[in-house]
Amino acid sequence: MSQPSSIFDVFKQLKLKTTPHRIEILKILRTASQPIPADDIYAELRKINHNISLSTVYRTLETLSENSLVNKIGIENDNRTLYEPVADSHHHFLICLGCGKIIKIDECPLPENLEKSLEDQNNFKIVSHKLEHYGYCAKCQKLTNDDLKNKLHN
């Protein structure tokens, strides 16, 4: 059994310098209840008086992403890139069109043999896939159309 590695060790292994920015950004991502945009991370850091520049946030996220410590996620209805810490398991999302809430789904419902058959039929080598369901969360189902319109304008 391998010991759980500290963030410091992880960085060392990846030949990345261990900087306060990187530690804080990873912490924020791991604490977040769902994938968040660079901007939110920036705001979060400012809130705790951690001074940082927005470009550093982007650069850090890019570096973490290249090193498989975070995933980039692009969803419909939000043109920003969202970030989540890399999880141990493959998963998908339910995405609320009303409030943007993102619910993680841990099982992958795709049939076992699907990738193989897609590959064979299309002479294509699959390396990943993305599945998202869009709709309305419990709260937003209760809102009227007018409520929703207002929400989208914020």
Place this chain on the structure above:
Amino acid sequence: MSQPSSIFDVFKQLKLKTTPHRIEILKILRTASQPIPADDIYAELRKINHNISLSTVYRTLETLSENSLVNKIGIENDNRTLYEPVADSHHHFLICLGCGKIIKIDECPLPENLEKSLEDQNNFKIVSHKLEHYGYCAKCQKLTNDDLKNKLHN
């Protein structure tokens, strides 16, 4: 049996004015072999000496999208919105990470009961979903890593 409607009739029914721009843009989309960005449509129109402004291309696509004549598609690895004519059938895509080629898959491999069970388990009302497989097309599988790197830099 209903007659196949002309584009003119379709526009009339939707209370949209029939303009040369709209006709041409729809034609380009229907002729395209895969979803394309606004910019390509703009370039295509210029090529055939059809003068138009880029903002009109965007506005037209937005209008057509609101009226369910075209679909907007957001894929990973391309921050632009792509557009395709609305097809009669639900479908998904294989997307090549090497050259951006998009292959349409006509069947939907999701289990019949999936949406219902996701809805019940998460108190969520699903209205649509999106499934994409990323990988390498026949051509790009043959390229070396260096070739691919070059490609990505174009």
Place this chain on the structure above:
DNA sequence: GTGTAAATGCAAATGATTCCCATTTGCAGA
């Protein structure tokens, strides 16, 4: 401790898309 490559800050650049407003055009009704 020191040198150096990596990381950062800040401002300017970029790329996609939207918005503003003056002008033009499709088309419903006279």
Place this chain on the structure above:
DNA sequence: TCTGCAAATGGGAATCATTTGCATTTACAC
């Protein structure tokens, strides 16, 4: 066929997310 007006358009400025250039600072190997 003519006319009026709402809808559509052109063109440029504005916006929003993200990237880049460059001078300065910092982590860490030695």
